[in-house]
Amino acid sequence: MTARFLSTAALLAAFATAPALAQAKPDFSGAWKLNVEKSDPMGGGGGGGGGGGGMMRDAVTTITQTATELTLVTKFGENSRTATYKLDGTESVNPGMRGGETKTKAKFDGATLVLEHTRNMSGPNGDMQVTSKEVRSLSADGKTMTVVTTSQGPNGETTRKMVYDKQ
Numbered sequence: 260m261t262a263r264f265l266s267t268a269a270l271l272a273a274f275a276t277a278p279a280l281a282q283a284k285p286d287f288s289g290a291w292k293l294n295v296e297k298s299d300p301m302g303g304g305g306g307g308g309g310g311g312g313g314m315m316r317d318a319v320t321t322i323t324q325t326a327t328e329l330t331l332v333t334k335f336g337e338n339s340r341t342a343t344y345k346l347d348g349t350e351s352v353n354p355g356m357r358g359g360e361t362k363t364k365a366k367f368d369g370a371t372l373v374l375e376h377t378r379n380m381s382g383p384n385g386d387m388q389v390t391s392k393e394v395r396s397l398s399a400d401g402k403t404m405t406v407v408t409t410s411q412g413p414n415g416e417t418t419r420k421m422v423y424d425k426q
Contacts, residue, residue: 289426293423327346328345360379391411406422
């Protein structure tokens with residue numbers, strides 16, 4: 260009777276923990292390189308293949324993820340850019356392009372990481388604000404990361420898919 264009880268208890272425990280395991284947060288840690296052939300071209304949305312643009316083609320992004328933060332270090336040529344995001348949905352501030360700053364809220368939504376960015380930039384036509392939503396996901400084997408970014412700026416909405424291979 261005791262063996263039967265223990266077997267039943269083990270089976271029930273396995274079923275009870277299965278949903279929790281299925282909802283485990285993905286770990287994006289590692290070195291990632293843009294797969295130009297599988298990514299949308301730079302400068303616009305839609306359409307697949309052949310994209311990526313000059314320096315980004317050779318860029319390597321290294322991601323370090325802890326329970327509370329995600330840090331991305333992108334190296335392209337002699338330059339690098341670092342951004343750190345809190346993963347609890349509170350705002351993180353990082354240097355932006357063109358002398359501005361980027362405010363981001365990051366949180367997990369099931370198996371995806373959603374980052375909502377607000378960038379304030381100065382350009383030849385004055386100051387402008389660009390908002391974007393970036394959704395990161397991993398393939399089942401963890402060797403491919405897909406990032407779909409939808410941006411809203413002065414020229415309207417654009418969507419771009421970028422696919423990265425783990426190095």
